[in-house]
Amino acid sequence: MIISYKYPIFPDEATQQKLAEALDACRWLYNRLLQELNEAKEKGIKLTTYDTQNMIPVLKLENPKLNLVYSKVLQMVNYTLWSNIKGLSASKKNGRKIGRLRFKGYGWYKTMYYNQSGFKLDQDHGCLHLSKIGDIKIKMHRKVQGCIKAILIKREGRQWFAIVQADQEPETLPATGKSVGIDVGLKSFAVDTDGNSVENPRFAEKVATKVKNIQRRLSRAMKGSNNREKFKEKLNKVHERINNQRLDFLHKLSRHYVNNYDIICVEDLDVKGLKEKGYNxxxxxxxxxxxxxxxxxxxxxxxxxxxxxxxxxxxxxxxQRCSTCGSIVRKELSDRIHECPYCGFSCDRDYNASMNILIAGMEQPVVPIESKPLHHISVMQVLAMKWEALPSRVG
Structure with a gap:
């Protein structure tokens, strides 16, 4: 299976300039190929992936900066364009209202994809070589396992990252003989069948006022001014911190469940569909x-x-279903306790849901169960991984 490793890279000023120019050349190529597709569609001509890929040598004559980018990277720009088109088509078939594919503005193309060739990674000395770019220092906080298939170079604000994709064999963990049902929600992020209630971290909500203030000052700053760039950078840093905190929390919580349970049952949620419902x-x-x-x-x-x-x-x-007798007991969002009028079973509504998820996943018959008092797990406990003795493998 393909596993991705993300590492920070530290290009010097000259290399940063090369990377920025290469990204902008890729952006130009993406927009130019999209323009060709739109014009062909208006004329009733149907182009294929191979047609647009064969345009790249001709477009190098139109824009000589494309010669500064490794050929495989340019081919992957074409692949990205067609992947986006297929994604839009799939969304339209699912009944979603989707417009046309947009052109990429300056600074909106942030990834270069070196697929199979054009790179060399020296893990011992922390050096990444990219064709037509040069050598870049890379911080290898852990070694890549398996055969490296591709490397993505990504710009996030003023930072650069290398995402290394490697094909490696699964590392099977010893059996635990345990299974778990997990119900995710907003009041608690997760409640499981062992009675653990994990606190919802609400990382974005905690800094919402700060984000709003920065956005207000950004909107008032003059376009093109240094002040506007300063507030834009501040906003990017806040969002980057929120994203990093969220990823850290999700990685550690998911690792806990994978380390400690052989079978994990969850709901097959349509989150996009939930967002489209009439919530505030x-x-x-x-x-x-x-x-x-x-x-x-x-x-x-x-x-x-x-x-x-x-x-x-x-x-x-x-x-809505009672996990003890299987009867449907209607509840509003404000009803936090499940009380079954048919069998008398009473428990937290989220714990009842987690039991139903486990019963459905394991295809078990409904049998009487005992209510468990929920054990509150704070965000700091998840981040510190101290709420239960865990194996050393994390991440």
Whole structure:
């Protein structure tokens, strides 16, 4: 399976200039190929991936800066364009209202893809060589395992990163003999069938006022001024910090479940569909901040690499159904306690949902169970990984 490793790189000023010029050349090529596709569509001509790829040598004559970029990287620009087109087509088939593919403005093309060749990574000396760019210092905080297939160079604000993709064999963890059902939500980020209630970190909400103040000052600054660039950089740093905090939390929580359970059952959530429902703006922001999809994605690939099993179940009625007798007990969002009028079972609504998720995932019959008092797990406990003795493998 393909595993990605992300490392910070530290190009000098001359190399940064080369990287920036290469990215802008890739942006120009992306826009030019998109223009060709739009013009061909208006004329009723249907182009293929190979047609646009064959245009690249001709476009090098039109824009000599393309010669400063490794040929495979230019081919991957064409691949990215067609991947975006296919993604839009798939969304349209699913009934979503999607417009046309947009052109990339200055600074909006941030990734170069070296696929299979054009790079050399010296892990012992922390040096990355890129064709037509040169040598760049790279901070290898852990060694890459397996065969390196590709390297992506990404600009995030003023920082540069290398994302190394390697094909490696799954490292199976020893069996634990345990299974778990997890219900994700907004009041608690996750409640599981062992009675653990993980606090929702709400990283974006905690700095919402700060973000709003910076955005207000940014909107008032004159376009093109140094002041505007200063506030733009401040805003980027705040968002980068939020994203880093969120990723750290999700990585450690997902690693805990993969390390400690053989079978993990979760809801097969349509998060985009939830965002399109008639919730208020605050609820939409909270759903986005929670990043349930990212958490489930992390569970998925980590479970696969560790020889665990992730089961996604139909989310319908997981909250409304009684986990003891199977009866449907209707609840509003404000109802935090599940009280079954048929069998008398009472527990936290999220714990009841987690039990239903486990029952559905394991395809077990409904049997009487005992209510468990929830054990609150703080964000700091997750980040410190101290709420249970865990194996040393983290990340």
């Amino acid at each position: 703006k605050g609820t939409h922001r909270n759903i986005h901040d929670a990043s349930w999809s990212k958490f489930i994605f992390m569970l998925s690939y980590k479970a696969e690499s560790a020889g665990r099993k992730l089961i996604k179940v139909d989310p319908r009625n997981t909250t």
